[in-house]
Amino acid sequence: MTLAEIRRSGGRVDRKRLAATTDEDILRQAKEDGTDEEIISGVYPIAATVRRALGMTQKAIADLMGIPLATWQNWEQGRVALDPAIRTLLKILWKEPEAMRRAVAA
Known part of the structure; x- marks a missing residue:
């Protein structure tokens, strides 16, 4: 395909x-790629992926998580950088959603 054809085809x-492509498709593809647990270069999963999973x-x-809805939305939409504690x-x-639920309920 020529550059002109690529441009015309979008x-x-x-x-x-x-x-x-659905969220389920994205998660399935991430698992197939072996990147389901460490979405961004092995550092931490992104907020939207965790929520959808x-x-x-x-x-x-x-x-x-005991936070305002707007805070979570800011994280998902990338308006606020995540500090190391939030990444953790x-x-x-x-990795352990039930552990998080138990800890918050305690």
Whole structure:
């Protein structure tokens, strides 16, 4: 394919296929790629991925963590950088959601 053909086609991205990709598809593909536990270069999982993997709404996960809904939304949308403590909490929530629930309930 020539550069002109790529430009006319909107790039090499199949936009219809991309739009049809569900959260479940993304998680399945991440697992197939071996990146399900360490989403970003082995550092920590991203907030939206953790929430989706747990099948929770933004409100439910914010309540679980004891934070305002707006705070969780800011994390998911990248408006606020995550400090190391939050990264660690996300990793615990990602790998051991029941441990997090027990700790918060105690």
